[in-house]
Amino acid sequence: MTDARQASPRRAEILAAAADLFARRGFHGTSIGDLGGALGLTGPALYRHFRGKEAVLAEMLVDISERLRDEGVRRAAASDASAALDALLDWHISFALDNPALITVHERELDNVPEPQRHQVRRVQRAYVEEWVAVLRRLRPDEPEPRIRAAVHACFGLLNSTPYSATGLSRPAMAELLHAMGRAALCC
Amino acid sequence: MTDARQASPRRAEILAAAADLFARRGFHGTSIGDLGGALGLTGPALYRHFRGKEAVLAEMLVDISERLRDEGVRRAAASDASAALDALLDWHISFALDNPALITVHERELDNVPEPQRHQVRRVQRAYVEEWVAVLRRLRPDEPEPRIRAAVHACFGLLNSTPYSATGLSRPAMAELLHAMGRAALCC
DNA sequence: GAAGCTTGTTAACGACCGTTAACATCTGAC
């Protein structure tokens, strides 16, 4: 019962609290007691909802990577490659600005995900990257593919820097800035 | 004797091994035993050279931030603002490509540095950012400063993405790509 | 060659961690 994918309000609360704690203190820096305490519970209560600490992280990363890819596939389908790139940028930026903790955990904690979920997350991440690469190949057909792939990774680094820069910019201003920078970086 | 800043070959070895381990597994994911073992020693041997685990991290981050800033100050002094920006980009990129582990630790583990070194690192980091901001203000005087500062942080995210993208690009090709992307992103 | 400093070792400490067991309470179904 604590095993499979079963949406319950408690599970969602735990995942939200875990995202915040894992982002702020890291997976190894967060104890089960901390995690329960953030919800007004004791540590062992979490075992009613998850098989263990690693299972919380695993479900979190699987969910993030699939959300990014699923919507990425949709956005990349635009017939105009330039519009598709804009749509991908908008999607990734809005996700990063809405979920800074998730972006941080997704970026840092993959190595702590147990198999087989780690392999699954890697596969889904790769599929998401390939959506970007495919759009850019349409946009700049003369560019060698390894260079495009490296550029996409670097662009993610740019867009994902959001959580760390506690800047004085409003959210729309930040979104616009990241879009312009990402676009310029990819099309340089 | 184990206290102050005293360069010894052993200390440098420990710092190098710690950079690698902290980057790969995180500060909390690395034990003193792991760290000693990486050098063919036992854990407690490290206490002959450092006051404790946190002291290793603290010295590492203070050193990184000061190296970045010191050379940053030099590069930013070029009379031509555009040349200064190129020089800053070249510096940061070469540092990141030469020291991927240091860049990773510097980016992720500041919260685990004890006071007062954490405050010191923050101050030096801020000074490094200000070198970039000052150059960009000369280059684009009409741009509001908060936007410039946010752009610099985003650019660091781009340049620091190096360690995660184990790409098929050669080092010169990667350096050239990052330079072009960073320059385009900042001047968009 | 004795003394002392440096740099290691092993053994042991107290604390904390992830997890499990045993038990309590509440809720809904019949």
Place this chain on the structure above:
DNA sequence: GTCAGATGTTAACGGTCGTTAACAAGCTTC
């Protein structure tokens, strides 16, 4: 009203961690 399931608690487990203590071996100096 009772039973069963879901969801919480406290207590206890084995393991690991950072750190310290006690001791040993090698080098340098006089």
